Amino acid sequence: MSDFNFHHLRYFQTVAVMGNLTRAAQSLNVSQSAVSTQIKLLEERLGQQLFERRGRSLQLTEAGHIALDYANSIFASGDELVATLQAAGRQRRALRVGSLATLSRNFQLGFLRPILGRSDVEVILRSGSAGELFNALADLQLDIVLTNQPPDTDALSHFVVTRIDEQPVGLIAVPELVEEDLSIEERLSKAPLILPTPGTALRMGFDSMADRLGIRPQIAAEVDDMAMMRLLAREGVGIAVIPPIVVRDELANDILVECAELPGFMESFYGVTVERKFPNPLLEVLL
Incomplete structure (x- = not known):
């Protein structure tokens, strides 16, 4: 495809994102007729209709969606090349995490x-959220994503998942809440618990363990943020189900205590990268 015109592809990408010829023309600082002509030339070169009109907006056809995926990949690779080679001569190198x-x-x-x-x-x-971060990683806006919920991978994905660490999960609270000598089963059944929100890796692991032990926990709070779980535990709201690393300083200063380590229950931490022509060399140090 030696005569392929990437100028046409850039116009197409802009129209696909804007969904409108007028806005795309304004963004590109050209006339609407010029944009329309470029799109028509690209469609002729590819032998496929890329848009269909619905009211005042343009919607991508199936071929258009495929073309947009390739366009995004092509221009992202170009941006990566420029950023990488420009950075080669700098004294400071950026790592985007x-x-x-x-x-x-x-x-x-x-x-x-x-x-x-x-x-x-x-x-x-x-x-950010997992979806936001993995999209940014795929678009080469990030070098690595740290998570405890690795992305789904298939034959079409370019994500590379590395297990970095795993931590045991414990029952952690202020000393007053755990003075009584109880078994794990008794404590989980009787004490108010601070749990991760449903759908998270930690919560799914806890629910599975609770079902296995036949426990119906008393939930004091469901929280989607580890920092907030730490604060609620410090306030004595309940016993938090979290890895000790989250409250390392509080444990060291006896503000909180770990009354039990949950058997067979670990939280795994992952570093997710993407296949790149020019990987960031700092990742070798960290991974």
């Missing part, structure tokens, strides 16, 4: 510690 918003801050700090404080490294941290 995405982290699940609910992930333990202590784990994140421990993972990044080998490069923190280096004069030649700039760490850029971004938190």
